[in-house]
Amino acid sequence: MDKNFQEEQSTGIIKFTPPLYKQRYHFIKDLVGKYRPKKVADLGCADCKLLWMLKFCSCIEVLAGLDICASVMKENMHRLSPLPSDYLQPSERSLTVTLHHGSVAHKDPCMLGFDLVTCIELIEHLEESELKKFPEVVFGFMAPSVVVISTPNSEFNPLLRGVTLFRHPDHKFEWSRLQFQSWALEIARCYDYSVEFTGVGHPPAEMKNVGFCTQIGVFVRKYPQTRESAQSEKPSEAVYKMVFKAVYPSLKEEKYLQNAVIGEVIFTAQIIKQNLLNHLMSEHEEYSDDPTERKSKFQPSMNTSSEDLRKLVVEKSMEPFVDGSMVYIPLTAIFSFPKVNQLCGTFEKLCKLIAGKVTLSSDGSAVVLNTEHENEEN
Numbered sequence: 001m002d003k004n005f006q007e008e009q010s011t012g013i014i015k016f017t018p019p020l021y022k023q024r025y026h027f028i029k030d031l032v033g034k035y036r037p038k039k040v041a042d043l044g045c046a047d048c049k050l051l052w053m054l055k056f057c058s059c060i061e062v063l064a065g066l067d068i069c070a071s072v073m074k075e076n077m078h079r080l081s082p083l084p085s086d087y088l089q090p091s092e093r094s095l096t097v098t099l100h101h102g103s104v105a106h107k108d109p110c111m112l113g114f115d116l117v118t119c120i121e122l123i124e125h126l127e128e129s130e131l132k133k134f135p136e137v138v139f140g141f142m143a144p145s146v147v148v149i150s151t152p153n154s155e156f157n158p159l160l161r162g163v164t165l166f167r168h169p170d171h172k173f174e175w176s177r178l179q180f181q182s183w184a185l186e187i188a189r190c191y192d193y194s195v196e197f198t199g200v201g202h203p204p205a206e207m208k209n210v211g212f213c214t215q216i217g218v219f220v221r222k223y224p225q226t227r228e229s230a231q232s233e234k235p236s237e238a239v240y241k242m243v244f245k246a247v248y249p250s251l252k253e254e255k256y257l258q259n260a261v262i263g264e265v266i267f268t269a270q271i272i273k274q275n276l277l278n279h280l281m282s283e284h285e286e287y288s289d290d291p292t293e294r295k296s297k298f299q300p301s302m303n304t305s306s307e308d309l310r311k312l313v314v315e316k317s318m319e320p321f322v323d324g325s326m327v328y329i330p331l332t333a334i335f336s337f338p339k340v341n342q343l344c345g346t347f348e349k350l351c352k353l354i355a356g357k358v359t360l361s362s363d364g365s366a367v368v369l370n371t372e373h374e375n376e377e378n
């Protein structure tokens with residue numbers, strides 16, 4: 001028995017493992033891994049399950065869904081909103097998710113500029129007139145680099161118990177591999193794409209000749225789009241209605257970057273402070289009998305080279321110190337921590353982002369914390 005295909009003994013119903021819809025989504029996820037698209041549109045997105053899965057793909061910055069049925073999109077669209085954790089730890093990348101109510105038979109400028117367009121189990125739901133317009137809208141107008149179209153393979157149907165005509169009452173047709181491939185090859189020829197055929201849902205070994213349960217065409221545009229072709233005759237009139245928009249917090253936005261940097265600076269300063277206080281405590285215990293024994297760890301020796309000396313000066317300028325009830329932690333020391341360094345990029349940017357938000361020494365060179373309180377924050 002094929003590993004992804006099981007026929008239940010009692011009912012004779014065929015079950016795929018993982019379920020067929022998940023195999024389709026994983027196929028798309030693998031394709032995203034291969035092409036690394038920034039902008040992805042899912043046409044006929046229904047309850048937004050695929051979009052939800054794609055929002056976790058780190059290369060994607062723009063996700064759009066389109067469906068002719070607004071209510072089915074609205075069922076689960078809240079799952080596309082950012083979570084509290086997204087605000088607590090904003091991501092490096094920006095991500096905008098939008099949902100649009102409209103038909104793939106109509107052109108709308110909001111669907112321009114996408115790298116990957118997915119049409120999963122959509123075309124068999126289209127009326128004849130819509131199916132006729134579909135290639136011009138998707139391949140002519142939207143013209144993304146990659147288009148994926150999946151549809152049932154009717155040759156597999158005899159293996160599916162209970163399927164008489166079509167697999168779903170809303171299906172307007174179901175095609176054999178030959179029908180799908182001739183349709184797809186003609187589109188590829190007209191719009192300068194190459195197309196490769198594959199599928200998900202393997203048949204059982206003894207029925208290999210029927211092909212995959214779901215047939216898939218992957219279209220790749222042959223030539224990069226020129227500015228002229230991208231702009232030629234593209235209508236500016238919007239016909240879709242946007243029903244959802246979520247802009248995820250991102251470190252690319254100054255306010256989120258600033259919050260993250262302030263949090264990281266205070267956290268780092270607290271760690272340095274604690275290490276210093278612990279060190280001073282143990283030193284105090286060690287030398288409490290004879291304080292003259294105490295030496296700075298940065299004391300240069302007789303054979304210190306000039307390079308070593310320069311390093312010591314730099315290290316010394318990064319040394320935190322206690323003055324009365326205050327601990328001074330040089331910004332240079334804080335900036336040397338990889339997380340702070342990575343967030344800010346430059347020392348100047350660090351100074352700019354924390355100015356007025358974190359208590360600094362009078363010359364602005366060090367973060368000042370109180371020795372007594374554990375959780376100083378501005």
Ligand code: SAM
Nearest residue numbers: 044045046067068069102103104120121122125
């Ligand atoms: N793509 C989804 C998935 O794989 O989970 C589900 C596809 S569902 C079987 C087909 C979807 O296509 C339905 O949500 C339906 O409303 C939508 N649809 C049908 N005709 C459409 C059209 N002309 N334009 C846009 N969406 C359409």
